[in-house]
Amino acid sequence: MKKKMNVTAESSWKEVTPGGVITESGNAGDFRTGDWRSMKPVWNSEKCKQCLMCFPVCPDSSIKVCNGKMEGIDYDHCKGCGICAKVCPFDAIDFVEE
Amino acid sequence: MARKDKLSGNEAVAIAMKQIDPDVVAAFPITPSTEIPQYFSKFVADGEVHTEFVPVESEHSAMSACIGAEAAGARTMTATSANGLALMWEMLYIAASCRLPIALAAVNRALSGPINIHNDHSDTMGARDSGWIQIYCETNQEAYDTMIQAFPIAEHKDVRLPIMVCFDGFITSHSVENIELLEDEKVKEFVGEYRPEHYLLDKDNPVSVGPLDLPPYYFEHKRQQAQAMVNAKQVILETAKKFEELTGRKYGLFEEYRMEDAEVAVVIINSTAGTAKAVVDELREKGVKAGLVKIRVFRPFPFEELGKALAGLKAVAVMDKADSFSAAGGPLFAEVRSAMFDHARDTKAVNYIYGLGGRDVRTDDIMKVYEDLLEIAETGKVKSTVNYLGVRE
Amino acid sequence: MAYNLKATTEKPERLTGGHRMCAGCGAPIVVRTVLRALKPEDHAVIGSATGCLEVSTCLYPYTAWKDSFIHSAFENAGATVSGAEAAYNALKRAGKIDHTTKFIAFGGDGGTYDIGLQSLSGAMERGHDMVYVCYDNEAYMNTGIQRSSSTPKYADTTTSPAGKAVPGKPQFKKDLTQIMVAHNIPYVAQSAPFKNFKDLYEKAEKAIYTPGPAFLNVFTPCPRGWRYNTPDLFDIVQLAVDTCIWPLYEVINGEYKLSYKPKQKLPVEAYLKSQGRFRHLFAKENMHMVEELQQEVDRRWNHLLKLCGETE
Known part of the structure; x- marks a missing residue:
């Protein structure tokens, strides 16, 4: 998809958006926070009962759910807080060293 | 046909606001601007x-609500004075940096403390570096006319800055003067529709306004903002030109009164210019080559134009109705003298701080200033650069 | 329609990953849930007070917000969003827009209980159709864990440090929810990200779709400021509601309704022990403070039970 906004740290003052308005909503998705992790949640699909409790507890919108089914973890953004692993009633998410 | 009427400055500005019919007005009452939201509430x-x-x-919430409304895509106005403007301070800078063309009727009043409700310019002069366009008005007619020009200036794509229309509390805001009003349709046509490029209520193109802006981008945004103020000068002049075509009333960056062959002049802002013009007339009758420059546009500051206008004079008195406590004169003096450095370096410049907290300034007081200027012109010597006019010694 | 977690996962995600909140922060969990309560077809204008949430989710040139978003300053999220709502009414009246936009302001306890209280009060009193959500993490976290009027008594913060002479914050926590109830607005609720999120989701839905002003006060743990391990967030929330330190209730048009009554009310000690900010209370000479906190929690809880018609 074509980007609505193309501003980088090399952009001149004539190129940055006026007033600092950000014209591309949700573009923080382009920024990777996955490399903040020191610990990592690992999903075990066999143990998973699809209760989806991991989904709302994630601060980083990093539990991938499609058509009501947990499909994995978005490691581009997951910061490794471990909340999902702790709340999982079925121990279907391990929390391991990165 | 334009309608002739007799109105106070506040009523005239409120009528201009009615004719503009903005989307949002958010305001909190403070003397002497209170009547503006009062009149406007009645229109609503x-x-x-x-x-x-x-x-x-x-x-503070008035300016915050104006920012929210303007960012949402609404044409937005407010009015205030003195401490009200001071309470807005933080938000004035944010409105300007977000490039939101809000219009504010600033009815000049002395800023506390001590508390005082009467006129001087310490309120808007304090906000001079907030990034707002500032236009000062001598009369009710000027205040009305400038308010109508406010949005075409502020919303112009090369500008997109908020604008303050400043006029003197009580002296202008509460005095009833003859005034010529435009027809509603003509105002509507002159002001036009507001079409923001990015706005919160654009459902199909959602935007984020007011981000954290760290070192990689902050300076670029500030440079852009600075350019908008540079651009504003031309847009103010173009808007004035269009307004003149509509009304016959001419406006510029400043007004030169009997300056053609003047040897001494006073540089002044707002209603006291009227008093000073009477003194100029009196001196001219006596054959004294006295003139006057009334600053209309203070932000952007007409640096080069003003410097050139003062070139060749023998002595200039800059009259400040505010002190900046810089120990080096008032705010207008600092700017005018700086402008003179490039273009009128041989002209002597002195500063008179006058009228603080509503102290009356009479023609006698202004005459004293011209007498001092004539002495400087004759001797080439300045006895005192910064002077306080009308204070008990 | 009855709450169904699975159904809510199918609604659009309105806060993207890639924001810079700390790992394990409670605030984005609260925000995501509140935003899920929006109807998918509705657009939202979201405002935020200056704070962790704002500086981390909207950092030029990135924004984590899928909807329209505005931040202007710290103390004025109420006023700023009220202005945007006024714009919506005016533009709608002028026929310039025809879609539905909902207005939601977020503020931390600093921006809500303290510096932004006046602006919030004004916005609620004027009756704007908006929701103000306080994500209450009980201190000024963005500037480095300074005490706020929401910080619990005796909590150790950087401006109420637990020392030899003064054992943490000397004052009890302010009850902002009650202040908002006193505004007599249509909807006020206290909630938390809790169990399957039914409580927060449904309260957010009511708050957003009740015409007029609404206020949500949401308990939002901060691992950094409260000093606990990030995975433990939901244990801490459970303890907060089971000790009745943070009761869940709502006030609809002045009528109180308790949302959750613990089967067994736990002693506050269980909650206090879960966090480093209260560690000093467990020194032998400070145990009377735990007792004092227990008494205050009991007093407030019993008062709430009366308001909710749960006791005579």
């Missing part, structure tokens, strides 16, 4: 405008 109550009036609980 009587269904004469489509405006959403937000009767906020403080001036």
Whole structure:
């Protein structure tokens, strides 16, 4: 998809958006926070009962759910807080060293 | 046909606001600007405008609500004075940096403390570096005319900055003068539709306004903002030209009064210019080559134009109705003298701080200033650069 | 329609990953849930007070917000969003827009209980159709864990440090929810990200779709400021509601309704022990403070039970 906004740290003052308005909503998705992790949640699909409790507890919108089914973890953004692993009633998410 | 009427400055500005029919007005009352939201609330109550009036609980919230409304895509106005403007301070800078063309009627009043409700310019002069366009008005007619020009200037794509229309509390705001009003349709046509490029209520193109802006980008945004103020000068002049075509009333960056062959001049802002013009006339009758420059546009500051206008004079007195406590004169003096450095370096410049807290300034006081200027012109010597006019010694 | 977690996962995600909140922060969990309560077809204008949430989710040139978003300053999220709502009414009246936009302001306890209280009060009193959500993490976290009027008594913060002479914050926590109830607005609720999120989701839905002003006060743990391990967030929330330190209730048009009554009310000690900010209370000479906190929690809880008609 074509980007609505193309501003980088090399952009001149004539190129940055006026007033600092950000014209591309949700573009923080382009920024990777996955490399903040020191610990990592690992999903075990066999143990998973699809209760989806991991989904709302994630601060980083990093539990991938499609058509009501947990499909994995978005490691581009997951910061490794471990909340999902702790709340999982079925121990279907391990929390391991990165 | 234009309508002739007799109105106070506040009423004239409120009528201009009615004719503009903005989307949102958010205001909190403070003397001497209170009448503006009062008149305007009545227009709202009587269904004469489509405006959403937000009767906020403080001036800080007034400017905050204006920012929210303007960012949402609404043409937005407010009015305030003195401490009200001071309470808005933080938000004035944010309105300007977000490039939101809000219009504010600033009815000049002395800034506390001590508390005082009368006129001087310490309120808007304090906000001179907030990034707002500032236009000062001598009369009710000027205040009305400038308010109508406000949005075409502020919303112009090369500008997109908020604008303050400043006029003197009580002296202008409460005095009834003859005035010529435009027809509603002509105002509507002159002001035009507001079409923001990015706005919160654009459902299909959602935007984020007011981000954290760290070292990689902050400076670029500030440079852009600075350019907008540079651009504003031309847009102010173009708008004035169009306004002149509509009304015959001519406006510029400043007004030169009997300056053609002047040897001494006073540089002044707002209503006291009227008093000073009477003194100039009196001196001219005696054959004294006296003139006057009334600053209209203070932000952007007409640096080069003003410097050139003062070139060749023998002596100039800059009159400040505010002190900046810099120990080096008032704010207008600092700027005018700086402008003179490039273009009128041989002209002597002195500063008179006058009228603080509503102290009356009479023609006698102004005559004293011209007498001092004539002495400087004759001797080439300045006895005192910064002077306080009308204070008990 | 009855709450169904699975159904809510199918609604659009309105806060993207890639924001810079700390790992394990409670605030984005609260925000995501509140935003899920929006109807998918509705657009939202979201405002935020200056704070962790704002500086981390909207950092030029990135924004984590899928909807329209505005931040202007710290103390004025109420006023700023009220202005945007006024704009909506005016533009709608002028026929310039025809879609539905909902207005939601977020503020931390600093921006809500303290510096932004006046602006919030004004916005609620004027009756704007908006929701103000306080994500209450009980201190000024963005500037480095300074005490706020929401910080619990005796909590150790950087401006109420637990020392030899003064054992943490000397004052009890302010009850902002009650202040908002006193505004007599249509909807006020206290909630938390809790169990399957039914409580927060449904309260957010009511708050957003009740015409007029609404206020949500949401308990939002901060691992950094409260000093606990990030995975433990939901244990801490459970303890907060089971000790009745943070009761869940709502006030609809002045009528109180308790949302959750613990089967067994736990002693506050269980909650206090879960966090480093209260560690000093467990020194032998400070145990009377735990007792004092227990008494205050009991007093407030019993008062709430009366308001909710749960006791005579």
